[in-house]
Amino acid sequence: MALPTLVIRADAEMGIRRHGREAYPHECCGALFGRDQLVTEAFALPNATGEGARRRFLVRPADYRAAERRAIELGEELVGFYHSHPDHPARPSRYDLDHAWPVFAYVIVSVEGGNPVALTSWRLREDRSAFDEEPIALESHGENEKQTEERREETGEA
Amino acid sequence: MANKILIPTPLRAYAGKQDVVEAEGGTVGELLANMTAEYADLRNHLYTEDGKLRNFVNIYVNDDDIRYLEKEQTPIKPGDTVSIIPSVAGGGRA
Numbered sequence: 001m002a003l004p005t006l007v008i009r010a011d012a013e014m015g016i017r018r019h020g021r022e023a024y025p026h027e028c029c030g031a032l033f034g035r036d037q038l039v040t041e042a043f044a045l046p047n048a049t050g051e052g053a054r055r056r057f058l059v060r061p062a063d064y065r066a067a068e069r070r071a072i073e074l075g076e077e078l079v080g081f082y083h084s085h086p087d088h089p090a091r092p093s094r095y096d097l098d099h100a101w102p103v104f105a106y107v108i109v110s111v112e113g114g115n116p117v118a119l120t121s122w123r124l125r126e127d128r129s130a131f132d133e134e135p136i137a138l139e140s141h142g143e144n145e146k147q148t149e150e151r152r153e154e155t156g157e158a
Numbered sequence: 159m160a161n162k163i164l165i166p167t168p169l170r171a172y173a174g175k176q177d178v179v180e181a182e183g184g185t186v187g188e189l190l191a192n193m194t195a196e197y198a199d200l201r202n203h204l205y206t207e208d209g210k211l212r213n214f215v216n217i218y219v220n221d222d223d224i225r226y227l228e229k230e231q232t233p234i235k236p237g238d239t240v241s242i243i244p245s246v247a248g249g250g251r252a
Contacts, residue, residue, distance in 0.1 A: 027249060049247070056249035061216045061223070064244055068167065078167045081246050088250035096248035099214050101168040102203055106248070128202065 003134035006105055006121045008039040010140040015042040017116035020084035020109045026053035029083040031067035032105060033076040038139075039105070042082060043070060056095070057083045080105030080121075087111070090118040092131045100124040106131065161234055163193055164241040172199040186217055187230030189240060204242070214245040 012032070019028040019042070030044040045067065049058040059067075059081065071078040081104060085091075090110035092100075100106065106122045122131040160180035165173045173179050174197065181196070183189030194201045204215050211217065217224045218241040224232045234240070 029246070049249070051249075055251045057247065059244075059246040061218070061243040061245055064166070064246060071167075083248055085250035093249060093251055095251070099245075099247040101244055101246065103168040103171055 003123060003132055004037050005135040005137050006037050006039065006107075007137045007139050008107075009034075009041070010138050012039050012042040013119065013138055015044070016082045016107060016109055016119065019044050019082075020086075020111040020116045021114060023047070023053075023084060023086075024111050024114045025086045027055065027057040027084050027086060029057040029059055029081060031059075031070070031078055032080040032082060032107060033071045033074055034079045035077050036079070039079060039107075040076060041074065043067060054086060055088075078104075080107060082107035082109065084109045084111050084116070087113070090120040092122050096122075097124070097128075097131060100128070100131065102126065102128075105134070159236045161189060161236070162239045163189065164239065166242055166244050168244065169200060169203060169242065172203065173197045183234060185228075185230065185234060186219060186224050186232045186240060189234055190217070190230070214247055216243040216245055217241070218243055 019030060027047055029047050030042050032039045033041040033043060045059050045063045047053050047057045048060045049056040068078055085108055090108040102124050108120050109116050110118045121134050121136050123134055124131055160182050163179050163181055165177055165179060170177055179193060181189050181193040183192050206212055219232055219238050
């Protein structure tokens with residue numbers, strides 16, 4: 001079954017890529033805020049892993065709580081998390097699967113030699129057996145405003 | 159008397175879309191067992207197949223991680239709030 005498209009605001013997507021580049025050769029991680037299938041903000045969090053940050057990330061409970069609080073402050077919801085795979089494809093590993101939560105979007109950016117390349121998003125299956133990839137679309141603020149303007153013109157709203 | 163259990167975002171869909179549920183129990187283990195008896199779909203995301211809490215599931219009583227208390231035997235008093243807090247983890251290589 002094809003999953004619906006995850007729409008990511010262009011500046012949030014740039015933030016994920018920038019964080020991936022800055023953290024290289026280590027993995028970066030952060031929270032994604034938005035609503036349903038829309039990501040409006042990427043919120044960088046510290047990678048607290050004690051298992052080697054070149055191939056692992058960990059968001060501590062305190063940082064998770066901070067992310068939920070931040071989402072409420074923004075009037076948004078916590079819709080997922082992102083992390084980078086330095087010199088590794090943007091596909092979830094077995095370790096990602098074993099540690100995944102349902103419902104959340106898991107966005108992965110592959111960073112090759114310091115340059116962010118492929119960016120993908122994944123959802124855990126209900127039975128925890130695998131991830132399914134969901135399509136991604138980018139949306140800039142300008143495009144959104146333009147589309148809203150066009151809709152207003154069509155409907156005759158002020 | 160029932161205690162409050164705070165449900166994190168990814169598990170609310172399995173708890174009647176609520177961010178807080180109530181359950182009774184004298185210990186954390188009893189409280190969670192009573193909660194998953196009512197919301198059975200939570201079980202698979204909290205426990206492994208052999209019935210142990212998954213290691214990226216953190217249970218706090220008020221502000222304290224039960225790993226540093228008496229784990230699932232930690233006693234619950236009236237008014238205590240239990241929180242389920244995810245550790246989000248992963249990484250590039252298996």
